[in-house]
Amino acid sequence: MPRYSKLDKQTATVLERISDSFLVLDNKDLVVFLNKQAEKVFTTPRNNLIGKNIFSLYPGLKKTKTYSLYQKAQKTGKAQQIEEYFPTFNLWFRVSIYPSSDETSIYLHNLSKHKRSEKEREETLKLLNAIIDTAPIGFVLYDKKLTYRRVNKWLSEINNVPINKHIGKKPVEIVPSAGSKIQKNVKKVFTSGKQITSIEFSGKSNSNEDARYWQSSYFPIFSSQKEVMAVGAFVRDVTQRKKAEIQLKKREQEFRQLLQSTDQGIYGIDRKGNCTFINQAAADMIGVSYKQVIGKNMHRIVHHSTSKREPYPAEKCPIIHALTKNEGARVADEVFWKKDGSFFPVEYSSYPIIEDGKTVGAVVTFNDITKRKEYEEALRVSETRFKALFNANIIGVSIENAEGKVLEANDAFLNILGYTRQDMHEGLVNWKEATPPEYKRLTEKMLKRLIEKGINESYEKEYIRKDGTRIPVVVGNAVLDHKKKEGISFVLDITDQKEAEKRKDEFIGMASHELKNPITTIKAYAQFLQRYLQDYGDQDAVDYLSKMDKQIDRLTGLITELLDVTKINTGKLQLYKKMFNLDEVVEDAIENVRITAKKHRIIKLGKSRAMVEADRDRLSQVMINLLTNAIKYSPQSKKVIVKTTRKNGTITVAVQDFGIGIPKNRQKKIFERFYRINNQQSRGLSNLGLGLYIAREIIKLHKGKIWVESVEGKGATFYFTLPVAG
């Protein structure tokens, strides 16, 4: 131990062991003594300090207040004391200076620990206050009365109430919509002494109309007696975040709904290829439930084999490539397997899901294209058929635009119109131009209908061929492309058919004509004989001849019908129109039929009291036809009702029977040529099936309508209308 001072050994030993630093300086500021603690303070071995001027070694010390007190102590000889921070050592000391005549003793009591915590506390408090005032978070301090003690700027902004207006008020007074909940929480912290963290609640601040969301944490502040003296709270306005969350949730829900509502199958897989989600459509197509596939390897479930039932290795699968190679894929010629072991053709696409630059999974969307495949196959078959039809040249096929220009046609079509393929390529073939004037109206009508419906039933017309001759055809057409206004036509040459029809009609006409003379002859003889034998009183013979005469009339009727049909078909049925009262014709017809129909009572209801301009004989023919039919087809019934009504310039005549009736599906057909109801009940009621056809044509020529209403087994009512004259 160095000995420069007058201190005795014992004192020095004591000084050596005290926890304070101690040093003695002589009048020249040279170190005479310093203890171990001081050595630590100066961080220099004692031998290097002893005999040295301490202020020269540590010039920083001269700037301290201690230095000036040291000088003062030397001057005055009075002890000095100070608490000072020594930047040189970064330590706080309580410095006691005891001067004597030639030496000055200095005690350094280290206050650093104490001073530091005090300073830290002060600084912490400052910082805390700064944080409280400036942090973007609401801070509030509640006292035991649950009133606001301290409120920072942010909270005042959150509540939209100035800071000073909070003080002394309860939350219910400041934030009515959430106040009671806040007070409950504060009270809870006061009683439990435990903090409540991250409570979210919503409400409305005073002037804000929108709901707002806050997140709060409450914590107790204890007194030195460990009692809760106040409750602090941090409040964060999380409205924006909450709204974003709600939006996000909504989006998610919408997205999920979208996934569920689409017919397209969608599933997601993670990096291992395991299912992370699957929508209903996908589950249905695969024939699985959500639970059966979630977390399972989708390749093994739906894509394990090819359509040839050969294994499909995952490394070759484009879906897996989305994961391994980061490649999207769209595939349309593979199959997915169902749980039941069957498979179906799919079109799928698979795209990787990338998060932060890493592939985390893939989304697979797919459609069952069984139907499409079927359609494609059907289309292929129909195309083949069409090509066969086109090339077979059995029927003329042409593709044309709305202007009538034929763009493409088969040989059969060109032959019908007498043009060459070259003509067509030069744009010389035009079906509109090839249409004769008298067919223009019909053609325009059919074209309009074609545009409306996309397809036209076949209709007859004529074309003018390149050489100027005419050719009768049946045309059917369909729209090929609405935008381009292109259509396809099927044209059949019906020259032979027309010829045959003409010959048939001529034959019927000639035959009827030729039949008329022998019939007239037979009738003449029969009636002549009747007169002759009557005079001789041979009643039996007269009766036989009368029966014969009736059969002749029947035969005449049939021939007349055939002749009428011939006229209708050749457009030669002419009307001899006169003005007359329709009631007369109806009454005459009833009278006419009454003579032969003895079993039936014909009841006449209503009168038209209207004049018609019509062919009296032809209308009479219609009436008689309807009446005889009514009687013929109601053998079990006793009456037939004829009703005439007039409404708005139209006369309607109804002939109602209570007989066998007409099935619904035949009600239109009975007006067709040669159509006969052929069933059990109508058997034995023979005719040619022409009467109603002729009746319809006659009424049509009079601009009227004819139809039937009937319930099978309950009878039928035939109606026809005629326009009132003038």
Place this chain on the structure above:
Amino acid sequence: MNGTRKSIWISIDDEGLTQAIQTILAQEDFNIKIVEDENHLQTELKTTKPDLLLLDIHFFENNGVCMLKELKKNRPTSDIPVMVLSEELDRKVCSRLEVDECLAKPFDIELFLRKVNDLTQSSN
């Protein structure tokens, strides 16, 4: 029948029917002459005139119509009553050709004889 027998000329191109009408009319005491065709008719008309001419008009042919037109055109023959027998009751044609009666085949003998009587009576 009183007085002279009325003469009826018949021009019908069906032999059977001609015979039947001839038989019936003969029974009713008419004097019947069969006229083969237009030439024959014209020849006959040079010497005498019938009380009634019975003509057959075809719906599909024009034979009778020509004969009728010729007849009605010339003054001395235009007032001969003409009855037309046709497959059709073509009243338009009948009125245009100024025929006196038109009957559709087959007709009722009673009606036929009544008309024949009416026309032959009026010819006096």
